[in-house]
Amino acid sequence: MAKLISKKSIKMCIFCGHENLSILSQNDQFMLIKDIKPATAHHYLVIPKEHYSNIKYLNRQQIPMIEDMKQMGLDFMEKNVPEFDRNNLRLGFHWAPFNSIDHIHLHLLYPYEQMNWLQNLIFRPNSYWFIEVDEGIKYLQSR
DSSP, rough: OOOOHHHHHHHHHHHTTTTOOOOEOOSSSSSEEOOOSSSSSSSEEEEEEEOOOOOOGOOOOHHHHHHHHHHHHHHHHHHHHTOOOOGGOOOEEEEETSSSSSSOOOOEEEEEGGGOOHHHHHTTTTTTSSSEEHHHHHHHOOO
């Protein structure tokens, strides 16, 4: 079951009050912004407009949302990054309690091979603190 969020948490959420965000792309469900502390040349976030806490607290009913977030990110990269190569893209989420923002957001990191050792540690695939999107979907399928 998706984690219930208090109105106070939503009011304090930096993504829910998205009027001040520099939105690069959006649709009815999601917005895409550049990360304010980029770990690589192209570091973007796909954020649902509806507030959800963290992928760890979602369930299988939210799998289509996660798949749509992934697709929006891929479409953006293919359209806006001329040298884009999917093999050098890392897509994933910070895993609770290691997330700094309590509103789910998908990280798009390209090219991930240019990240330094600390950034590689922070965005280490399928670690205790970061899960790649496809592994996140597998996790939700088991719930």
